[in-house]
Amino acid sequence: MPRETVAEFTIHSVQVLAEDGTIDAELVPSLTDDELLECYTAMKRARRLDERAISLQRRGELGTYAPAIGQEAAQIGSAFALAADDWVVPSFREQPALLVRGTSPQSVLEYAMGMEEGAEIPADANALPPAIPVGSQPLHAVGVGWGESIQGRPNVALTYFGDGATSEGDVYEALNFAGVYDAQTVFVCQNNRYAISTRLEDQTAAETLAQKAVAAGIDGIRVDGNDVLAVYRVVSEAIERARQGEPTLVEALTYRRSMHTTSDDPSVYRDPEEADEWEARDPIVRFQVFLEEQGILDADTKAQIDDQVETEIAEAIGQANERRERLDPADLFKYVYAEQPPELERQAAAFEGDRDD
Amino acid sequence: MPRETVAEFTIHSVQVLAEDGTIDAELVPSLTDDELLECYTAMKRARRLDERAISLQRRGELGTYAPAIGQEAAQIGSAFALAADDWVVPSFREQPALLVRGTSPQSVLEYAMGMEEGAEIPADANALPPAIPVGSQPLHAVGVGWGESIQGRPNVALTYFGDGATSEGDVYEALNFAGVYDAQTVFVCQNNRYAISTRLEDQTAAETLAQKAVAAGIDGIRVDGNDVLAVYRVVSEAIERARQGEPTLVEALTYRRSMHTTSDDPSVYRDPEEADEWEARDPIVRFQVFLEEQGILDADTKAQIDDQVETEIAEAIGQANERRERLDPADLFKYVYAEQPPELERQAAAFEGDRDD
Amino acid sequence: MTERLRVVEAVRETLREELAADDSVVVYGEDIGRAGGVFRATEGLLEAYPDRVFDAPVAEAGIVGVGVGLAATGLRPVAEIQFQSFLYQGFHQLVQHVARMRSRTRGTVTCPMTIRMPYGGGIHALELHSESFEAGFAHVPGLTVVIPASPAETAGLLRSAIRSPDPVVFMEPTRLYRSVREEVPDEHEIPLGEARVVDTGEDATVIAWGSMLRETLDAVDSVENETGASIEVIDPRTISPLDTETIIESVQKTGRCVVVHEAPKTSGMAGEIIARLNEEAFFYLEAPVERVTGYDVPVPLFAREDAFLPDRTRIEAGIERVLES
């Protein structure tokens, strides 16, 4: 066998709705007009919430905020593909996906106001809170997907992470565990080209991120992450495979159009031209043109959606502000253990004492 | 581009000296008869040291010991390919490679006697001490290979680890860093089929370990790890590429013929038949038959080598025992910091005080 | 029916009973399945519960991290880390997620996970197989850190750990795995957070846990014999959250105290205990509290291990110093 081939791998990439508006009729997912509009509304809502959050932050009303502007198709196309009882395991930039899954804009804002209230998970929501440590949450998604399978339930876990996260050992361990345990898990890597300031070529020598799957012996595929139909299509298939115990890594090629977080100034490390280029490739615009051309979206509906979104967010801001006013700092002590240990009781009492002084 | 191919990968496997004795003339490395005999002697020395160590451990004279019996071709073929100033970064089962690189059998024994003396690295030896935490040392090898390149030196670092280690995030991070920094590093993964009791299929869903390289965008190749000529050939090429800043992951397919360590009883988790099968495929036997058939090794030389090895090891045992007798427990305090901090001085003094009582 | 068991058997039987009692218990770790664990602590469990006992890849961050997800789905993960020092590979998952899932989400997501592992010296093991980092774990709010000191204690505490609504780092003294047998009551359960007064006494309090408790009891015996002093011995059992009350009460009575641990001295648990005594029993203390601990050096390879570990002689000397001053 002097020199023989023992394994071969191919990474595919999928696009359904091209930038020039051409559609791949074979791959286009079968969604009703209402579903398509719902999807569009979700994208607009997410975009608007991010925009409002940035300006609230600028006015000192929110803390550090990580907008997902430009990544709405990657997140909403994928979140839309989930069934009601499936799970979402997000990082810190997943407002669009979370909103689709039922998290309220109010919660998003509360979290950005530095309130744990914004990370409460309602009893019926299958989700985990935002994970700040890069790359740490895919392992949780594997645990969820494996746990569901141990308990004989069909639910899958979908987790999001970025291009930078793929450098963390945890992400690799997650992919590898998923392969070993046939975890009902889908990995969506949003390759938005940057990890803060770091470009992909300084992150890895790999030419695609989808090929990280090869190391774990699971499927990897790339999708145009600014094409919501393609993302929906590819992730739907991945979800169905995951229900059978076959995990997939989906690399969604997209672009972070705004700052890393509100503490970041991208002009330090990237060309304004690059941003312009990607403005033209905005995922919402592409989808909107498609909906208009198909006669699904007209000017009235568009205006109505804009109004609706504006009202929702304005209300959410009001509610979040109200909750902030009622915030009790002493809650600090409440949720550390199921039952408060004596030493913590003493500390809580001392805290109350100090407050009374 | 609806669905297009964006990347393709192929994993090759190399064998030079087949189990049936056939040789691939094109691939056979150009080694002199003396070099071939040196290589054979190294294999015999390593095997014999492991055997003696196991029996010394059984008599209570050594602590836990991890024999490399069956893996001599993988280690010695690769270590032989290094130049004098290259580095070796081993795990805990690399006695064969270390011996080739100049570590004395005495040091190996001292380490197994629980003495840090056995992990001293002579000033001119480019090596790091045995790493016990699985998968932790490839990152060091990347640092070495990168550090040599930063300093404009041609030296490469060769690191060893096992099949189990490939599951650790650290190993993936090491491969990925190597790709990013063009580290002058060669990764030799000895796939000996087991991580203690755990078989490869419970370790990863990947069909080869060489393909772990794909995730990092570096080269990966498999070699028959029981074929010392193939290992030498493949690793020589990898070393030359590494000198140019192109790291490679080499998966050497081999088999751990004895116990994981002397604390382990493999009969709990594997068939005796399996061991028999691999006894027949022993790397030393295969190489010996080749040398005999080529007229390089005759019965006299063989006996002479056996004698020489026996004497060396007997002497090493004597020397290690002597050094153990001279061991000063107070050395405990000596090498923690370059300069002893006052608190440690106090503790050292208290220790001496206690000893004098 | 009580049984005479070793520590390692107490672990195994408790795991078996908890697997039987609660379908949501899953047990996993490196080599814990087909091989039954490197110390045989999980022997036979895979055969008995093939759907809830799993061998894991060699990846501790993975082992800790997937536990967070398993727990979120309603399971009770019981993970083994092969040796305590390798929990460092998953330390970030432990601190960033396991310990804080409850507080991050105001109690809406929890992580009732048990992470068990052998720890400590005394068996002449390889490098990094003998560490004791309980003080570091105790510095992480949200964790419960438990160390048993005998077979019955192991069974009782491990059961409570598995049933705890909060994550528990369960550190088993390797040195005791096979060294003693003891009656272990069936379905034994010992509440977490409560120290045990192992021996009552009037003249000094000695605090020790894990395998140091045995050394301590030996030392106390011989000091009592030699000096006629009467010494109280306390095993905190739960290192964090610590049962301060029991310790304070004892030292308020005895006025003298020795704390023993194998971990390095600086920033070890003895410091914390002394600080609490300083706060709550200051005016009762008749002598400086003595620390008998590992030195501030990495645990050496085994040829020098005995020099590192506190032993009966050093503990005796500590007790004598505190009695004399």
Next chain:
Amino acid sequence: MTERLRVVEAVRETLREELAADDSVVVYGEDIGRAGGVFRATEGLLEAYPDRVFDAPVAEAGIVGVGVGLAATGLRPVAEIQFQSFLYQGFHQLVQHVARMRSRTRGTVTCPMTIRMPYGGGIHALELHSESFEAGFAHVPGLTVVIPASPAETAGLLRSAIRSPDPVVFMEPTRLYRSVREEVPDEHEIPLGEARVVDTGEDATVIAWGSMLRETLDAVDSVENETGASIEVIDPRTISPLDTETIIESVQKTGRCVVVHEAPKTSGMAGEIIARLNEEAFFYLEAPVERVTGYDVPVPLFAREDAFLPDRTRIEAGIERVLES
């Protein structure tokens, strides 16, 4: 020529000078190159030293681990971890290799690596951006743990850290990065392992470091004004190995002591300091040593951060308690 610099500038200038002074210094970390660091602490360094300043992939175990290898080849790696809590991702490399390379090899291989990172609260940052784990690092023998409290101290200590033959965990108080300016002497060097008596006094000793020192000085001022007491303030600067002598001497004089830190109370450095006082100054102590620290809870998100962090009021109360009892 001295310059008035902020802490973040002191870091930058010291790095620049050390890169200039010693060809073996290499600087790397996430976003430290092209972007100049998320706090701009490394701004301009890549341009000035393109062959020795590197952006790193997002992988902290990798960042710590490669440092071991870089150091082995004769380089002096100076790595940045973007926030202290993410050093946990590389905690195993730190404990298992960085800290013990010297002792494992009897001094034949060493690891003169500096790992610098912002730490601590007070800037309303995201979750896990405000932690203070100095006590945990101090429990790892072989490490030197340093925390500066002003621009000049930053420059002087960072220089010594980079030049140290041993690995240094260098924790920079985020809250001070831009808040104060101070004269920084050129080529300033402050020996590691030596505490600084910031203010002398007779009635009590207050020990604080990092950004807590500033709060402490404010609190001390107001207590001194209100009560007429004279208070000594000590900044250990090197948290480990700790300069016990300076602390003991002071408390032997004042008889009263308060220790302030932002890290959670249990198993924090205050415990260790109290234990040393107990050992060396027991008979001088006139009152229990006070601890003013973070609570035993995970650092909350920023809306509750002020409630968590010790502030001037809490420190004042602590000093008053110790003066009164």
